[in-house]
Every structure is written in structure tokens, then in C-alpha cells.
Amino acid sequence: MSLPHAILGFLNVMPMTGYDLKTQAFDRSVAHFWPAVQPQIYRDLARLEAAGHVRSETEVQRGKPNRRVYHITPAGRTELDRWLRTSPAVPGHREPFLIQLFFGAGLANSELTALLQAQRAGHQARLDALQAVTIPPPAPADVRRQTLTRLTLDLGLHLERAYLNWLDDALRTVAALDPAPAPAPMTDTDA
Amino acid sequence: MSLPHAILGFLNVMPMTGYDLKTQAFDRSVAHFWPAVQPQIYRDLARLEAAGHVRSETEVQRGKPNRRVYHITPAGRTELDRWLRTSPAVPGHREPFLIQLFFGAGLANSELTALLQAQRAGHQARLDALQAVTIPPPAPADVRRQTLTRLTLDLGLHLERAYLNWLDDALRTVAALDPAPAPAPMTDTDA
């Protein structure tokens, strides 16, 4: 749902190739909240072209492969505009780590701690990456756009900090658990 | 990746049908961090059976459709155990709403506010749902399991509160924005 519209959003700023979209646009700005891989971008570009939302021309280059440059059409701009005003449902949250924790009563405290610490390292790295993003000094015409960009970064910061706080709580809680591993859930063999 | 292991986790506690897994197990416990729909459960059960991780027998019932009861095999228990100790990578976060915000500089302040408020309502509802979950009084043998369950709920609470805090910040920020809509990004027609 969102990826084609993100592509339209970028092409609405300037025409680009699929490769540009991946390396210049996605990986440098929205990757923190919407990572995209190349095959997906190419596929959605093909679909958008079929739908008349974008069009492309091939630029011949010497020595390098040809560039297929996509640009948005008026119909694409209309669609983007419509979508931007449409309120999306809050999507279901998926947290694979919590499944482990939920079923992890049979693990030793040390094993639980190791899992929590691995998550901690991953989320700390995320937070560091977000904090390393520098927003260039505001060009006066761009204040509005930059403010919104800063807000998207802020959400990442809020969520990663909250996650880290929870991990620290969880580490303390696990450390305080009676070290006896839980009775194994009923099994065929030991019943 | 996680769904088949969650199924193994439940079947490790007791044998169940696909329907039970959906209505008794998933919807009542892990749905907050791993929603699952029926076709997925049935498909993964078929795959798990093909892999030898579960087996099933059909119980004939009068008046009601037959029950196909699945139970975990020793191989399934081994696989579950292995997986529980394997540290998962922190998954890429996808937040469709941020794409709108990122590209939303052309919207009026009132439109941005409306989008933010719709998200706020959705996340407040989530928080309310999490807070409404009551954990039954701890059976002494289950302290460990219950502690871990409580931790999974706690993460949801932490994250939803952080999201709401950010939304409130964002609403204030947008309210303070110069109401002039941003200059439209360069287009074919108005260049």
C-alpha cells in the first residue's frame, strides 16, 4: 500500500531511475521507517507505469548501462494527493522477540539475559544510527518540509528509547527471578 | 519465521486444533504482538506436519464437524528449543503513517492535524486494550511464565505510551507551523 505512494512522493520532487530511488531516496531518508529492496521498487515502478501514474524514458549513456528515468504524471500526482489525505489504519504490531520471551519460561535466567542483551545491542545501534542523522541547516523555503522530516526521526527516537527502557526493566526483572527453570510444560515423554 | 514457532510453543503446552489455536491461543495471548489469521495457521500446520514437527489425528464428533487435533513431536520440541535460544535480528520497522507525514508538506495544517488525531485515536485504543488485559492471580508454579507474559504486555504499554507522547509533540509542532502551505514541489505544469 505505502511503497508505491512513497515512490510517487519522491518522483513528485524530481524524476529518477529505480536505482536512484533505492540508493539516493529510500536508503537516505525513509529507510528508517520503510525499508525497501530493489526488486520491489522495480516491480512497483512497472505497476505504476501500467496504471499511468508514472512514465519513463531511456537515456543512453556511453560506457555505463542505460538509465531508465521515471517521472510522475498528472494522474500520479492526483493519486498521491488523494492518498496523502487518507488516514491509514494503525497496523498490527509484530515483534518476533516477544514470541521467544512468551514461550521462554524453560530457558535459564542466563539464557534469557543473553537474549535480552542481544536485543539491547540491536536497539542501541538503531538509536545511535538515528541520532547520527544530521539535518542540514534549514533553507527558509523548506522549513515546513524539514519540520516534518524531523518529526519522523523523532518518532524513531521515542520508540527506540522506550524499547531500551523496557529492555532494562526486563533485564532487572529476569535477574530477580528465582533461578530454578520453570517446570517443563507437559510432554508425552515425561507425563 | 515466527508463526510456526509460536504454533509449536502452544502445542508444546497441549494438543489443539487449528481453530483452537486461532480462537483460544493466538487471539487471547500473543495477538498483541503477533496477530495471526486462520488460513495462515492452517497452512503452517500443514507445513509443520510435512516437516515432522507435529502430527495430527482426527476426532469424530456427533453433530459437530470433526476435530483435527495436532500435537507436537519430539522433533518439533527439539526445533522449538533450538529456536528459543536463537537471537533474532531486530526487524526493520514499518510505519506507513510516517510516509504520509514525510511527504505531507503540501497539506494544510488542519489536514495534518486531522491525520495526527486519527492516529492518536487508534493508538489510544490500543493502549486501552492493553491496559484492559488482566493477568489472573499467580499460581505459584507459574510465576516464571507469568512474569514473562507480563513483560510482553509491558513492552506494548511502553511503546504505545511513547507513540502517544510523540503524537502530542507532533500536534503541538504542527499547530505552531506557519500556516502557509509549503510551495508545491516542482511540477511539469507550474514550472
Next chain:
DNA sequence: CGTAGCATGTAAACAGTTACATGATTGT
């Protein structure tokens, strides 16, 4: 001489959602 960057994609698998189909029983 190997690696990274430029630039295109295809193929195939896996994950997730929505809609459909069946059919009995129990409750309003």
C-alpha cells in the same frame, strides 16, 4: 587483480490478507 559502484532486471520462495464455501447447533 579484485572490489565497489553504476544500472538494469528476473525467478522463486515465503508471509500475510481477504473472500469464499460448507454445514450443523445453539441462542435471541
Next chain:
DNA sequence: ACAATCATGTAACTGTTTACATGCTACG
């Protein structure tokens, strides 16, 4: 008479990821 619960699934689609394939140039 209608809806909900029990209980099974299939079909079709959309979205996401991983691996593969091609070929040239510039850098160390």
C-alpha cells in the same frame, strides 16, 4: 428467522525477501 459458535479448509491476491544474472568503469 437470524446471528453466532464450532470447525474445516481453498483460492486468489498482495507484499517482502533472497538469490541470481549481466556487464562496464574506476579505484586501490
